[in-house]
Amino acid sequence: MNPNTPPVAAPEITVESFTRAFLRELNFGQGVDLDRASANDKYLALSRAVRHYLTTRWLETLRNQYRDQAKVVAYLSAEFLLGPQLENALLASKLDEVARESLANLGLDLDEIRAVEVEPGLGNGGLGRLAACFIDSLATLNVPSIGYGIRYEYGIFKQTFVDGKQVETPDNWLRLGSPWEIPHPENAVEVTFGGRTEAVEGADGARRWIPDWRVTALPYNYMVPGYHNGRVNTLRLWSAKATHEFDLQIFNAGDYAEAVRARTFAENISKVLYPEDSTPQGKELRLQQQYFFVAASLRDFLENVLPDGYDLTKLPDRITWQLNDTHPVIAVPELMRLLIDEKGWTWDDAWAVTQKCFAYTCHTLLPEALEVWSVDLLGRLLPRHLEIIYRINEEFLEVVREAYPGDELRVRRMSIVAEQPERAIRMAHLATVAGFKVNGVAELHSQLLAEKVLHDFAELWPEKFTNVTNGVTPRRFVRMANPGLSGLITEAIGDGWVTDLSQLSRLEPLAEDPEFRRRFREVKGANKRRLAEVLAARDGLEIAGDAMVDAMVKRLHEYKRQSLKLLHIVSMYEGVKSGRTPLESITPRTFVFGAKAAPGYVRAKETIALINAVGRTINEDASLEGRLKVVFPPNYNVTLAEVLIPAADLSEQISLAGKEASGTGNMKFALNGALTIGTDDGANVEIRQLVGDDNFFLFGMTEPEAADLQAKGYDPGAYYESDPELKAALDLLASGAFTGGDKGGAVASLFASLTERDRFMALADFRSYVDAQATVEEAYQDHEEWSRKAILNVARTGFFSSDRSIQDYLDRIWRAEPVTQNH
Ligand code: B1H
Incomplete structure (x- = not known):
């Protein structure tokens, strides 16, 4: 590259010039007129127009890199x-407003065009x-x-x-x-x-x-x-x-x-x-x-x-x-x-x-x-x-x-x-x-790496081992995904939080402000309605706009224990059906699952089938008066995450302690004002330390307790026999009540795995999980108090920005310096 090439001037950012750029791409890039353009034509033309604006900066960055x-x-x-990519590019290049306006002038809707992107x-x-x-x-x-x-x-x-x-x-x-x-x-x-x-x-x-x-x-x-x-x-x-x-x-x-x-x-x-x-x-x-x-x-x-x-x-x-x-x-x-x-x-x-x-x-x-x-x-x-x-x-x-x-x-x-x-x-x-360095991805994980998985190496080279707790980008997962909350935050503390998420701590006093709490709830409510619309359009799923949204989204894996979540749902259902729990005492809840199973992972696929079977039975049972709902939109991906996470009230992080290295979904939920119900695992540990015990629903064995039980010999049968609610839930599942009478296949296989040899000891944590869920129910009744807790979750989790993670990598591992661009 010749470092003396004169820089190309950045295109001017005005509605008129953007409109011209868009139409040029549509006419000459796609070869169509606006009236004949398909949704995909518009998406491609818009994306290329945005790309051009960024390209000048790109070339400049490369030139500086070569020079420096x-x-x-x-x-x-x-x-x-x-x-x-489109929305992120618009946001990064400050083109979001200009593009929206310029498209509107042409009678086009930016969000409709964005929806085309795969x-x-x-x-x-x-x-x-x-x-x-x-x-x-x-x-x-x-x-x-x-x-x-x-x-x-x-x-x-x-x-x-x-x-x-x-x-x-x-x-x-x-x-x-x-x-x-x-x-x-x-x-x-x-x-x-x-x-x-x-x-x-x-x-x-x-x-x-x-x-x-x-x-x-x-x-x-x-x-x-x-x-x-x-x-x-x-x-x-x-x-x-x-x-x-x-x-x-x-x-x-x-x-x-x-x-x-x-x-x-x-x-x-x-x-x-x-x-x-x-x-x-x-x-x-x-x-x-x-x-x-x-x-x-x-x-x-x-x-x-x-x-x-x-x-x-x-x-x-x-x-x-x-x-x-x-x-x-x-x-x-x-x-x-x-x-x-x-x-x-x-x-x-x-x-x-x-x-x-x-x-x-x-x-x-x-x-x-x-x-x-x-x-x-x-x-x-x-x-x-x-x-x-x-x-x-x-x-x-x-x-x-x-x-x-x-x-x-x-x-x-x-x-x-x-x-x-x-x-x-x-x-x-x-x-x-x-x-020259080895790092784990959360405090607990790094500690267990050095104590267990790579213990001999940590003994030989202790200085090699370090931790960098994971983080998530606040641009995509708050600013873009949750415009309502972003607006509320910016109004309160300015917009510096987008690149310095620790500033969220300035929201803390607002947790005590009833008006701020009201507006926070309003945002959550709007996000739930948006989720309901997306699920209806995307999958034909129907959810109430105002029920508690309880979400478990992550890959399907035994160690993450979707089956424990399923047992909780079955147990709630069994409680109502057997008359143990009065229906009116149940807070309306929508359970949302999102999970792909590896195609060859039989147990994981059986769990998906069972969740869907249980969901179907519950959703069709009119006697519940719609108080409980289970939805499992297929193909959970980043696009869906951006709609779901901002709508959630409760974040399920229920892996067996010592198995989830960090988790990053847990951070996205907390930053969007969901409370976590979780084990002391991965980054949950740090989330709880930051938000405080009052604002986190902890349950289950600790890692040392789990390791101990495993070593002593875990006997799931003992839990099954001694906890009547657990037994009732498992028996109902095993009876074929959710599978049209079929007691074999996935039902028998999951039952056997949970009650005979489960490596991840779901039954051992069932009692404490169900009790923690009861606390959730109670807490959710008090809207004001729940909003307070949710706001404190947002205010106290700025630590989980990936900007902080990268700064830690720079300080602890890379020792590289940022290079400022002159712009
Ligand atoms: C994580 C993987 C992974 N850990 C093998 N390991 C793969 C392993 O294609 N493969 O063969 C793919 C992925 N993924 C996750 O990393 C952890 O389970 C999470 O706890 C963690 O938050 C995430 C990011 O550090």
């Missing part, structure tokens, strides 16, 4: 769950959404950074229900065109796979890798605008293309069909996101995806971001590669390979630099979620990397042996190479050995 050569944070993540679902859940919040905050905090990931052609599957059972269909999100991406074929790089290695004479550690197949990684750039600060960072997502070699083969080999098959094979790499949240499957294609995007990203940084001839011994001054879980950890041996085999460095020099370039974020505590690659597979796909990992391990184990002479048991525990049940590479160990 500042340290860059590269966030390597297999998932970025971005959510809809969100890029390039992530599974919390981990992918966290990456999206982080790049938003990095841009807003003026940190030079790049997100690197995969441009999956199909994102997370679309969920539908057929007879209440989950059915997955492909998410063809690119079908109608994606106005937010710009392909850069000139920056394509090749990534190779397979083959063998051979010796290179006289080299220290170097080997030659003779791969046997290759693909082209084609980058697509996405803009990541900071909020009102003139910075636009880049998210670079890679798409796999067959190389020209494949085309030549078509002619040379004469086997046309085989050549086309090979093309398809290569392009499969970025075809689809693996829909597993928390439980990675050791599939070959997944390892291909991981190496594909990581190899392309490292090469891109070294060749396109660094200036020609950059002295790579200074690499740690220019970059931190943040590893979002173990998915990109193959980057470690890849950097070693580049330095040793391609640049001719010695092993020791390469290792010295590599160790300073990577930091690792762990997102889990579940042993089954820790990624492991069989040596057989890794050696077949990446033979050179396997050799490098072996040598890293050898040298590492020497360090261990030196620190703990004679402790071979420890050596085996810590080894990067597992021997049982098959020889395999433990990616979390590799990341911990190579990373």
